[in-house]
Amino acid sequence: MRLSVLLAALVAVATCTETFVGHQVLRVVPKSDEELLKVQELQGLEHLQLDFWLAPRGLGFPVDIRVPFRSLQPVKAHLEASGVSYSIMIEDVQALVDEEQTEMLRSSRQLPLTTNTFNYEAYHTLDEIYNFMDMLVAENPNLVSKLEIGRSTENRPLYVLKFSTGGTNRPAVWIDTGIHSREWVTQASGVWFAKKIVQDHSNNEGVASILKTMDIFLEIVTNPDGFAFTQTSNRMWRKTRSKHSGSICIGVDPNRNWDAGFGEAGASSNPCTETYHGPYANSEPEVKSIVDFVKSHGNIKAFVSIHSYSQLLLYPYGYTETPVPDQKELHELSAKAVAALSSLYGTNYKYGSIITTIYRASGGTIDWTYNQGIKYSFTFELRDTGRYGFLLPAKQIVPTAEETWLALKVIMEHARDNMY
Amino acid sequence: PAARAAAVALGYLRYLRGGPGRALELRALRRARRQDIDDVGHKYYLELELEDVLDKDRTVNCTAEVLYHLGNKSSAPDVQVTVQGELRSTEEADQEFYNRIRSLEKELVAENIPDSHGNVPPELEPIRLLAGVASGYLIWQNSTENTKFHLAQVKRVKQVKRSDEDLQFDYVVLLHEMVSQEVIPWEVTVLWHPRRGGRVSRDRRQPPHGPG
Numbered sequence: 150m151r152l153s154v155l156l157a158a159l160v161a162v163a164t165c166t167e168t169f170v171g172h173q174v175l176r177v178v179p180k181s182d183e184e185l186l187k188v189q190e191l192q193g194l195e196h197l198q199l200d201f202w203l204a205p206r207g208l209g210f211p212v213d214i215r216v217p218f219r220s221l222q223p224v225k226a227h228l229e230a231s232g233v234s235y236s237i238m239i240e241d242v243q244a245l246v247d248e249e250q251t252e253m254l255r256s257s258r259q260l261p262l263t264t265n266t267f268n269y270e271a272y273h274t275l276d277e278i279y280n281f282m283d284m285l286v287a288e289n290p291n292l293v294s295k296l297e298i299g300r301s302t303e304n305r306p307l308y309v310l311k312f313s314t315g316g317t318n319r320p321a322v323w324i325d326t327g328i329h330s331r332e333w334v335t336q337a338s339g340v341w342f343a344k345k346i347v348q349d350h351s352n353n354e355g356v357a358s359i360l361k362t363m364d365i366f367l368e369i370v371t372n373p374d375g376f377a378f379t380q381t382s383n384r385m386w387r388k389t390r391s392k393h394s395g396s397i398c399i400g401v402d403p404n405r406n407w408d409a410g411f412g413e414a415g416a417s418s419n420p421c422t423e424t425y426h427g428p429y430a431n432s433e434p435e436v437k438s439i440v441d442f443v444k445s446h447g448n449i450k451a452f453v454s455i456h457s458y459s460q461l462l463l464y465p466y467g468y469t470e471t472p473v474p475d476q477k478e479l480h481e482l483s484a485k486a487v488a489a490l491s492s493l494y495g496t497n498y499k500y501g502s503i504i505t506t507i508y509r510a511s512g513g514t515i516d517w518t519y520n521q522g523i524k525y526s527f528t529f530e531l532r533d534t535g536r537y538g539f540l541l542p543a544k545q546i547v548p549t550a551e552e553t554w555l556a557l558k559v560i561m562e563h564a565r566d567n568m569y
Numbered sequence: 570p571a572a573r574a575a576a577v578a579l580g581y582l583r584y585l586r587g588g589p590g591r592a593l594e595l596r597a598l599r600r601a602r603r604q605d606i607d608d609v610g611h612k613y614y615l616e617l618e619l620e621d622v623l624d625k626d627r628t629v630n631c632t633a634e635v636l637y638h639l640g641n642k643s644s645a646p647d648v649q650v651t652v653q654g655e656l657r658s659t660e661e662a663d664q665e666f667y668n669r670i671r672s673l674e675k676e677l678v679a680e681n682i683p684d685s686h687g688n689v690p691p692e693l694e695p696i697r698l699l700a701g702v703a704s705g706y707l708i709w710q711n712s713t714e715n716t717k718f719h720l721a722q723v724k725r726v727k728q729v730k731r732s733d734e735d736l737q738f739d740y741v742v743l744l745h746e747m748v749s750q751e752v753i754p755w756e757v758t759v760l761w762h763p764r765r766g767g768r769v770s771r772d773r774r775q776p777p778h779g780p781g
Binding site: 271272333379380384385387402417422423424459497507508534535536537538539540541542543545 | 576592594595597622681683684685686687688719720721722743745747748749750751752
């Protein structure tokens with residue numbers, strides 16, 4: 150550190166740029182006319198080369214003075230001699246300048262160096278999120294690994310983060326966000342969830358207890374082609390970006406493409422619509438890759454697919470009015486999860502089966518997972534209820550993620566305590 | 570279904586009572602009842618709790634009746650809304666907005682409100698609220714029992730200076746329809762005056778989106 154300070158000073162001398170090594174910023178709050186006078190006197194002493202960041206305004210108003218190193222002693226003596234108290238706001242101005250330089254370089258490269266400096270309160274690009282995943286894995290190699298479960302239509306990797314403290318094929322929880330690309334708060338929440346899991350584990354609280362016996366799988370960008378498209382071309386894009394023969398229209402609704410009531414009422418057969426179910430079930434690689442993963446894993450006990458907006462917690466079915474056999478348990482669990490969610494910021498959620506709570510929808514994710522035997526299959530619709538809709542302001546990302554996490558924990562804990 | 574009727578009632582109320590200084594939102598649907606009237610249609614009786622987001626501490630209760638006509642898809646639902654109590658006065662904010670826009674040298678033009686990240690520059694918030702008034706009209710006029718519309722975004726807005734006292738804004742708004750999940754661009758022109766309120770003078774629906 151000393152060496153760099155010296156070098157900076159030498160460089161500054163050589164290049165005639167200013168350096169602030171050893172400069173301090175002092176704050177005086179004059180409490181009497183005498184004190185005010187003493188401070189004003191300093192303004193007249195030009196040889197001290199004082200730089201008033203906050204000039205004297207009157208009694209009670211702070212006066213901030215940057216004092217060069219060699220003027221420190223005379224200035225402090227001047228103040229102390231008159232009993233004027235001061236505080237040192239900045240001990241070394243150059244240190245702050247250097248820090249800022251580093252920060253600016255860092256942000257101009259657009260890459261945070263650690264998941265601790267990652268900005269969770271902003272929306273990020275696909276590259277930034279993929280970079281975040283790699284950093285998280287690098288920082289926590291004993292807990293987190295990254296799996297590639299397939300490739301999207303446009304050949305983007307489909308990544309799933311696995312959180313595991315060991316074991317072989319432990320019972321697991323699956324969470325996916327971003328299956329509908331325009332629902333940006335979901336991918337952003339997924340990033341927050343990933344960090345939260347790691348933090349809980351480090352602090353041995355929260356989901357640390359769940360990780361003792363279960364694994365967590367988290368797919369943050371479940372529809373990367375769609376996500377990229379929302380960034381470059383159409384912020385309101387929902388579907389995948391596949392092109393199937395026979396139509397000029399692009400994209401299949403990945404939440405109508407699953408093999409549960411596929412093609413029945415509650416999805417569209419028109420490729421140009423937002424709920425187009427696709428030419429056949431699992432036609433979309435984004436969907437097929439999850440299907441293959443779930444089947445080959447064989448031990449997933451809870452499956453949560455996250456969407457926005459509407460503030461709802463939903464369980465199957467969407468394709469039929471027949472209630473699921475576990476309706477009572479899922480309804481009660483939903484009530485608990487929603488209560489936990491609301492407890493944080495008072496956000497109101499409704500809950501129920503898909504078909505009774507929003508509308509008939511066929512070929513949906515959790516209808517398929519439930520029929521596979523994953524009893525605790527849920528869909529969330531996160532904030533808000535329409536005021537901003539898909540365009541939820543970034544400052545709501547963290548509160549949304551925090552409250553949703555409480556509900557997720559209720560579900561995960563219930564799955565752990567009711568193993569089947 | 571009741572929630573859809575509530576959205577219609579809210580749209581209607583926004584059209585009648587909204588403005589650049591008033592941000593009415595539905596806080597809760599307290600009670601709902603449906604009545605099937607033979608040869609006429611379905612009528613919903615609703616008790617709603619509203620709030621003006623700019624005046625968060627206060628909620629306003631209102632009752633609404635929404636009648637969806639049988640068969641006749643091109644006819645707007647009949648809506649009646651009764652607000653209990655007073656909505657916060659927006660006279661000052663409205664006048665300020667009016668004066669500000671009238672004094673602009675160049676006609677106001679803007680896009681993407683909110684932007685992709687949900688940001689709305691403070692000086693454009695009234696423009697957005699006025700789009701809510703226009704959308705309220707569109708939602709009221711175009712809803713059926715099988716649709717639920719929300720204003721997703723103001724894609725474009727262009728002010729048109731007028732020789733009379735009204736302000737005129739030509740909008741392209743994006744309406745998100747929940748059941749089909751379509752996002753539909755809609756051209757709509759709003760005339761507004763601080764004392765006379767807002768009215769839609771013309772509207773035209775555009776096709777949902779191209780092939781992709």
